[in-house]
Amino acid sequence: MFADLHHLSHHAAWRRQLEMLLESTGEGIYGIDLRGRCIFINGAGAEILGYTPDEVLGRNMHYLIHHSHPDAALMPVHDCRIFKAFKEGRGVRVEDEVLWRRDGSSFPAEYASYPIRDGEAVVGAVVTFNDITERKRTEAALRAAHEQLERRVAERTAELSAANTRLSQAGDALRRLSEHLNRVREEERAHIARDIHDDLGASLTAMQLELNWLRRRLGTDEKVRTHIDTALEIGQGAMGAVRRILNDLRPGVLDHLGLWAALEYLLQDTETRTGLRCSLRVAPEAERCRLGHEAETALYRIAQEVLTNVQRHAAAGRVDVDVRAEGRALVLEMADDGCGMRVPAEPTSFGLLGMHERARALGGQLAMDSGPGRGTRVTLNLPEVLA
Numbered sequence: 134m135f136a137d138l139h140h141l142s143h144h145a146a147w148r149r150q151l152e153m154l155l156e157s158t159g160e161g162i163y164g165i166d167l168r169g170r171c172i173f174i175n176g177a178g179a180e181i182l183g184y185t186p187d188e189v190l191g192r193n194m195h196y197l198i199h200h201s202h203p204d205a206a207l208m209p210v211h212d213c214r215i216f217k218a219f220k221e222g223r224g225v226r227v228e229d230e231v232l233w234r235r236d237g238s239s240f241p242a243e244y245a246s247y248p249i250r251d252g253e254a255v256v257g258a259v260v261t262f263n264d265i266t267e268r269k270r271t272e273a274a275l276r277a278a279h280e281q282l283e284r285r286v287a288e289r290t291a292e293l294s295a296a297n298t299r300l301s302q303a304g305d306a307l308r309r310l311s312e313h314l315n316r317v318r319e320e321e322r323a324h325i326a327r328d329i330h331d332d333l334g335a336s337l338t339a340m341q342l343e344l345n346w347l348r349r350r351l352g353t354d355e356k357v358r359t360h361i362d363t364a365l366e367i368g369q370g371a372m373g374a375v376r377r378i379l380n381d382l383r384p385g386v387l388d389h390l391g392l393w394a395a396l397e398y399l400l401q402d403t404e405t406r407t408g409l410r411c412s413l414r415v416a417p418e419a420e421r422c423r424l425g426h427e428a429e430t431a432l433y434r435i436a437q438e439v440l441t442n443v444q445r446h447a448a449a450g451r452v453d454v455d456v457r458a459e460g461r462a463l464v465l466e467m468a469d470d471g472c473g474m475r476v477p478a479e480p481t482s483f484g485l486l487g488m489h490e491r492a493r494a495l496g497g498q499l500a501m502d503s504g505p506g507r508g509t510r511v512t513l514n515l516p517e518v519l520a
Contacts, residue, residue: 161262164249169193169216172257181264183235194260203231203239219248219258232262241269311490315434316427326382334375341368377402384433392429393420396436396454403440409449415456419463422519431491432465432513435499438484439467439511447471447509461519468510473503 155162161178163171171189179186182198189197195213202208210216218225224247231239244262248255348361379385380402387395393415400411424432436454443449449471456465480486485501492499492513503509 162259163189163194164257164259165194165215165219166257167255169195169210171197178262181234181240181262182232198232198234199230200233201231201239203241205239215244215246215258215260218246219255222248222250222255224248228265240264240266243268308490308493312494315431315491315494322382326379329375329382330379334372334379337368337372337375341365341372344368387429387433391423392432393456395429395433399433399437399440400452400454403444403452407444409444410451411454412452413454413456416458418458418519419456422458422463424463424515424518428495431495435488435491435513436465436467438488442484443469443471443509446474449508458519459514461517463515463518465513465515466510468508470508473505473507473509475505476501476503 155173155175156177158175159177161175161181163174163178166172171192171194174186174189176186179189182189195208195210195216199213199215200208214225214227214230224245226243226245228241228243230242230244232242232244233239241264242262243265244260246258246260249257249259344361344365348358348365351357351361380398384395384398386398393413397413400413403409404411423429440452443452447469449469452467452469454465454467456463458464477485480489488511489499495515496517497513497515500512500514501509502512
């Protein structure tokens with residue numbers, strides 16, 4: 134039983150080298166024979182355990198320092214992983230158990246057990262161990278900090294999610310409000326247009342009839358006839374202004390003939406009034422598409438806003454409007470040859486915001502492509518509206 138190693142340990146030269154080797158490390162190191170008795174231990178190991186080396190030599194190490202689990206429940210020898218390791222001829226490393234000191238206290242330990250061989254035979258084991266109390270304390274603190282961080286992240290994520298939900302709800306509410314305001318605005322425009330047509334238009338027509346009747350009755354008084362002709366011209370101009378106002382408020386052609394006829398009339402009127410050359414091309418498959426009263430009104434207002442911006446800012450000579458089908462999507466594209474602009478990442482002006490909101494309310498997307506000196510192209514894409 135470990136006679137050779139015991140003999141060697143009494144050899145002065147070997148003992149000196151062995152002592153120097155064992156004492157040079159800060160880890161605890163001890164050796165056991167096949168019965169688990171300690172045959173050597175270094176000073177660091179004995180100090181960790183609260184013993185002197187002489188008090189440990191010859192004693193069964195399992196019953197001395199490894200007799201119980203961390204919860205103080207007794208650990209049978211056959212469950213000891215140190216003995217299992219060297220009896221099965223394999224090494225083992227453990228860091229989830231405790232070792233016990235002389236004073237009866239325990240400490241979390243990291244230990245490794247490796248068999249000592251004499252040829253093919255296992256004659257004992259060497260065990261290295263460390264007190265890892267500080268490491269365990271640090272790990273526990275790190276786990277606690279990590280758990281606290283996870284809780285704070287979860288709480289912050291929940292707060293951000295709630296804020297995002299509230300923001301989304303506010304955005305939805307604003308979009309519904311925008312749609313409602315646009316609808317109310319169009320209804321109010323239609324109401325005002327009817328009142329102007331019925332009241333002011335009728336009054337101007339009656340005035341012109343009366344002036345014409347008076348002109349015929351005055352005979353040859355040229356001075357009076359000249360004044361009446363001037364009044365008739367003023368009335369005719371007022372009628373033209375009323376028609377333009379009525380068309381801006383609510384184009385009748387949109388209600389009676391639909392969107393494409395209304396766009397054609399809008400472009401013709403713009404060309405007549407401003408000299409801006411305008412063209413409209415509607416593909417047959419798009420021309421057959423009817424979008425509904427509110428949707429056609431929204432598209433008309435978008436086109437009207439684009440034309441207004443071209444007249445005010447683009448210094449353009451031409452505007453081309455192209456309406457086509459791309460699959461089941463309806464695409465309306467308006468391009469001018471003006472001075473162009475730097476397109477903002479997000480719309481800032483009320484006109485651009487209004488166009489984007491109208492497009493979004495239709496379930497579509499509005500895109501602008503422009504740059505200094507290369508004109509502006511506005512594209513409205515309405516998916517899934519064509520049969």
